[in-house]
Amino acid sequence: MTQSSNYYHDKITLRLVQFSVIWAVLAMTAGVYISAELVWPTIDFGQFWLSFGRLRPLHTNGVIFGFGVSALMATAFYSVQRTSHVPLFAPRLAWFCCYAWQLIVLLGGLSLLAGWNSSKEYAELEWPFDIAIAIVWVCFGIVFFGTIATRKIKPIYISNWFYGALIIVIAMLHIVNSLAMPVSIDKSYSLYAGAQDAVVQWWYGHNAVGFLLTGGFLGMIYYFLPKHAERPIWSYRLSVVAFWAFVYSYIWAGPHHLHYNSIPEWVQSLGMAMSVILLAPSWATMINGIMTVSTAWEKLRSDPALKFIVLSLAFYGLATFEGPMMSIRSVNVISHFTDWTIGHVHSGALGWNAMVTYGTFYFMIPRLVDRELYSVRLANIHFWLALAGTMLYVMAMWAAGVSQGLLWLSVDQIGELSFDFKDIMASMTPYYLLRLVAGLIFLGGTVLMAYNLYMTVRGRETARVTVPAVDPAYGVGA
Amino acid sequence: MNGLTIHRKIEEHTGLLIFGILIVSAIGGLVQLLPVLNQESLETATSNTRPYTAAQLTGRDIYIREGCSVCHSQQVRPLIAELERYGPYSRAGEFVYDRPFLWGSKRTGPDLHRLGGKYSDDWHRIHLLDPRAVVAESIMPAYPWLDKRSAKETGNITAKFIALRRLGHPYSDEDISGAEAELEGLTEMDALIAYLQVLGTGLSGEDEGAAL
Numbered sequence: 043m044t045q046s047s048n049y050y051h052d053k054i055t056l057r058l059v060q061f062s063v064i065w066a067v068l069a070m071t072a073g074v075y076i077s078a079e080l081v082w083p084t085i086d087f088g089q090f091w092l093s094f095g096r097l098r099p100l101h102t103n104g105v106i107f108g109f110g111v112s113a114l115m116a117t118a119f120y121s122v123q124r125t126s127h128v129p130l131f132a133p134r135l136a137w138f139c140c141y142a143w144q145l146i147v148l149l150g151g152l153s154l155l156a157g158w159n160s161s162k163e164y165a166e167l168e169w170p171f172d173i174a175i176a177i178v179w180v181c182f183g184i185v186f187f188g189t190i191a192t193r194k195i196k197p198i199y200i201s202n203w204f205y206g207a208l209i210i211v212i213a214m215l216h217i218v219n220s221l222a223m224p225v226s227i228d229k230s231y232s233l234y235a236g237a238q239d240a241v242v243q244w245w246y247g248h249n250a251v252g253f254l255l256t257g258g259f260l261g262m263i264y265y266f267l268p269k270h271a272e273r274p275i276w277s278y279r280l281s282v283v284a285f286w287a288f289v290y291s292y293i294w295a296g297p298h299h300l301h302y303n304s305i306p307e308w309v310q311s312l313g314m315a316m317s318v319i320l321l322a323p324s325w326a327t328m329i330n331g332i333m334t335v336s337t338a339w340e341k342l343r344s345d346p347a348l349k350f351i352v353l354s355l356a357f358y359g360l361a362t363f364e365g366p367m368m369s370i371r372s373v374n375v376i377s378h379f380t381d382w383t384i385g386h387v388h389s390g391a392l393g394w395n396a397m398v399t400y401g402t403f404y405f406m407i408p409r410l411v412d413r414e415l416y417s418v419r420l421a422n423i424h425f426w427l428a429l430a431g432t433m434l435y436v437m438a439m440w441a442a443g444v445s446q447g448l449l450w451l452s453v454d455q456i457g458e459l460s461f462d463f464k465d466i467m468a469s470m471t472p473y474y475l476l477r478l479v480a481g482l483i484f485l486g487g488t489v490l491m492a493y494n495l496y497m498t499v500r501g502r503e504t505a506r507v508t509v510p511a512v513d514p515a516y517g518v519g520a
Numbered sequence: 521m522n523g524l525t526i527h528r529k530i531e532e533h534t535g536l537l538i539f540g541i542l543i544v545s546a547i548g549g550l551v552q553l554l555p556v557l558n559q560e561s562l563e564t565a566t567s568n569t570r571p572y573t574a575a576q577l578t579g580r581d582i583y584i585r586e587g588c589s590v591c592h593s594q595q596v597r598p599l600i601a602e603l604e605r606y607g608p609y610s611r612a613g614e615f616v617y618d619r620p621f622l623w624g625s626k627r628t629g630p631d632l633h634r635l636g637g638k639y640s641d642d643w644h645r646i647h648l649l650d651p652r653a654v655v656a657e658s659i660m661p662a663y664p665w666l667d668k669r670s671a672k673e674t675g676n677i678t679a680k681f682i683a684l685r686r687l688g689h690p691y692s693d694e695d696i697s698g699a700e701a702e703l704e705g706l707t708e709m710d711a712l713i714a715y716l717q718v719l720g721t722g723l724s725g726e727d728e729g730a731a732l
């Protein structure tokens with residue numbers, strides 16, 4: 043054990059990473075399974091809990107709240123201590139967050155299979171879970187901001203602003219969007235109805251993407267990228283401007299999920315305009331990141347963790363370019379309701395969120411257990427599997443989505459539909475099959491990582507026992 | 521440079537940072553949500569939109585429970601092809617009793633908003649038990665358990681009506697006391713079909729441009 047791991051509360055981080063990896067494997071397995079169900083619809087075998095409508099929310103909640111949030115908590119705890127030069131404030135509360143969150147994900151997942159479902163996307167869990175989430179989230183905030191408040195260096199480092207925004211804004215969104223009238227333990231009715239509910243939900247939904255899947259993970263970038271590249275962040279001033287522009291403009295963009303739907307036109311137009319503007323702060327952050335590594339390219343060759351992180355920035359740039367384009371009404375008219383959206387989601391989810399997390403885990407775990415990564419080779423293989431899986435997934439869905447969108451809208455000269463819905467649906471099978479293969483490749487990489495990290499962590503025990511027995515002359519630590 | 525000096529203060533003060541994020545992130549939401557939540561036309565029912573009956577509401581809750589909305593939208597957009605394929609485009613006033621809204625974000629299957637009356641009850645029954653019995657290449661899941669459970673098992677309908685009345689749905693005392701009896705003898709399948717058949721029937725000649 044090094045000095046630093048005695049000083050900082052790192053066991054919590056390690057435990058959270060372990061949970062995160064477990065959820066990643068389970069939730070992506072669910073993703074692969076639902077991909078297969080879209081090719082062979084009878085593989086739910088008439089079991090209600092294997093039904094697509096229940097497994098899909100299990101997939102999304104598992105990846106976002108199980109894999110994603112556990113990783114965010116782990117890295118937030120890891121980096122806030124190191125950037126504040128103090129151990130965690132209220133470490134017991136941090137342990138509570140760690141385990142209570144896992145319990146929510148586990149029981150929440152089971153409740154989704156049982157059919158407890160509010161049906162609001164990314165807020166499917168019913169009201170008892172909503173309350174539990176709010177409590178754990180407040181505790182997360184107390185630990186995080188408490189640590190910052192007791193810090194020993196004057197400025198609050200930039201990664202912490204992003205994690206801070208994650209905690210504050212998600213709390214606000216979650217509470218407002220989840221307000222409901224309970225009927226029984228497994229059922230409630232939303233406080234908002236119809237069109238109003240839609241606007242509230244997508245204010246939540248888009249910003250869950252904005253502050254969790256984007257903001258939170260940018261926190262990871264701002265700490266781990268400079269750390270790893272051993273360079274300071276390229277432009278401090280750009281970070282400041284981009285941060286506030288990001289916090290300000292994301293919130294307005296929700297209505298791009300409701301183009302041509304029954305909500306007021308001015309809301310749609312405002313949402314569209316702000317979504318296009320959002321390109322600027324998004325890319326500012328990406329450029330800041332790329333420029334930070336730009337003098338350390340040679341490290342990329344030898345270091346799989348950095349490769350993951352740099353590639354994730356490229357996909358981040360892609361998703362945040364595509365998003366504003368899809369927000370333009372005349373583009374959205376084609377992409378809305380199609381697999382194009384699914385392609386966009388996964389270019390962000392796989393290429394950005396998962397990759398940056400993988401890179402971070404490969405960086406953090408060896409440091410947490412004070413040992414070399416078990417196998418750099420496996421990590422390199424994982425890198426190529428992740429890249430191949432993501433590319434294949436996204437390209438298959440783009441092709442599927444664009445053709446769906448165009449075929450659905452296609453009418454002949456006298457205004458008759460050119461294609462039957464059924465035929466368009468049936469023509470999707472090859473794309474869905476490709477996506478299944480892509481998912482298997484990506485999942486395979488994730489399993490490799492799980493093994494690699496497991497062996498790295500397990501190695502510590504053997505090291506501890508054997509080290510004293512080895513004669514230094516034979517080269518300890520070689 | 522000046523801006524950055526002011527920013528130093530925020531960066532060095534936890535409370536200011538929290539406060540700043542809260543204020544800056546709240547603005548957009550306030551500007552969009554407050555007018556929408558206070559816009560009466562969004563809460564005004566179209567001429568034929570009624571609160572759901574006990575069977576329809578139970579069916580709707582089954583639709584939610586089974587996650588039909590992950591594959592089906594309920595929102596016809598005002599585009600030629602959609603009017604042609606599905607029928608008149610959706611109006612906000614048709615959804616005033618929808619808690620939550622079920623517009624969806626993905627059309628793996630077709631839009632269902634104008635479904636009511638399109639098929640017979642029997643067609644739905646056969647389709648839901650095995651979609652491939654009706655549409656050979658369908659990738660929709662089968663729901664064989666729906667006709668094995670009674671609609672009363674879905675949830676406490678009286679409590680549901682009371683909760684919705686608290687939220688402003690115009691249920692009378694008789695509606696509430698008679699709710700349980702309405703479900704007598706119905707299966708979950710019957711309830712779901714009752715819901716599917718009422719979908720999109722909220723417009724009538726009285727509504728402006730109802731034919732579109």
Ligand code: HEM
Pocket residue numbers: 163251255256295298299300317318320321324358361362363364365366367368369370374377378379383386387389390391394395625
């Ligand atoms: C500037 C940034 C971005 C903008 C303007 C944007 C815009 C959009 C648009 C227009 C849609 C389609 C909505 C629809 O037609 O239904 C969408 C969907 C989505 N985006 Fe983005 N996007 C951005 C970045 C991202 C990133 C980085 C992610 C990370 C994973 C992401 C995740 C999602 C998800 C999960 C959905 C699907 C929502 C749903 O329908 O369930 N987006 N986005």
Ligand code: HEM
Pocket residue numbers: 070071073074076077098101102105106110163383384387388391392395396477478480481482484485590625626628
């Ligand atoms: C092995 C990898 C994965 C596979 C095979 C996979 C597969 C799928 C499938 C089949 C769907 C449903 C699409 C549909 O309804 O047509 C889906 C939805 C979704 N997945 Fe994944 N997924 C994977 C990884 C991930 C990861 C890592 C994330 C997030 C970090 C993620 C986030 C989502 C989201 C947010 C949706 C809902 C999209 C929407 O509603 O528009 N997935 N995924």
